[in-house]
Amino acid sequence: MNTISRQRLLNRLGYEFKDPDLFDLALTHRSCGARNNERLEFLGDSILNFIIGEALFERFDEAKEGQLSRLRAQMVKGETLAEIAREFDLGPNLNLGEGELKSGGFRRDSILADAVEGLIGAIYRDGGMQAARDRVRVWYQSRLDALQLDTNRKDPKTELQEYLQARKAALPVYEVIDVGGEAHAQQFTVACRCELLPEATEASASSRRSAEKMAAAAALQQLSLSNPGGRG
Structure with missing residues (x-):
């Protein structure tokens, strides 16, 4: 090495x-x-x-x-x-x-x-x-x-995709909008854009994958608030 x-x-x-x-x-x-x-x-x-x-x-x-x-x-x-x-x-x-x-x-x-x-x-x-x-x-x-206590729930990205597909909406788009922090503690900020939401949701995490999941979870939460009982 x-x-x-x-x-x-x-x-x-x-x-x-x-x-x-x-x-x-x-x-x-x-x-x-x-x-x-x-x-x-x-x-x-x-x-x-x-x-x-x-x-x-x-x-x-x-x-x-x-x-x-x-x-x-x-x-x-x-x-x-x-x-x-x-x-x-x-x-x-x-x-x-x-x-x-x-x-x-x-x-x-x-x-x-x-x-x-x-x-x-x-x-x-x-x-x-x-x-x-x-x-x-x-x-x-x-x-x-x-992490969520309900381990039977699907990955937030999968759940969001299925939610949008069921409503014949376009699939979500994820974009890294910022990478900050020191080399040993980088933070990735990701935006998740959905056709059914007026604004993108954002989340930050130490990996792109985790940030995408968190942004998807935030999008699902907003969609649920705008459409109570409509997660299924």
């Missing part, structure tokens, strides 16, 4: 390691040999589950155990971790064996997800629980903000 790429990733993570070897180890896949991130991944998985569980416990104070468990599973699943890894542009910084490198392992969800867990474990070992908690909360903030 070259120095520029390394520092760029550290900036995005928002954490500077006191022990750089931990950072390197967290990004080292088992295809490189016996020195790899599997133990840090094991540790990071446990810490991630606790931190997200704690955040959900605080956010949804009336939720039952089963609801909290389902929400946590949604937050810590491999697909979500891989999304976070791509937001950090983690793939090009992975240490992979020759075979994994040739087969495009730096794009594989499972490898990306494992590396994020490895980084959480490494931050815990380097800076303690509070450092790990701070970073995970920041990385997950937009996802936690967009």
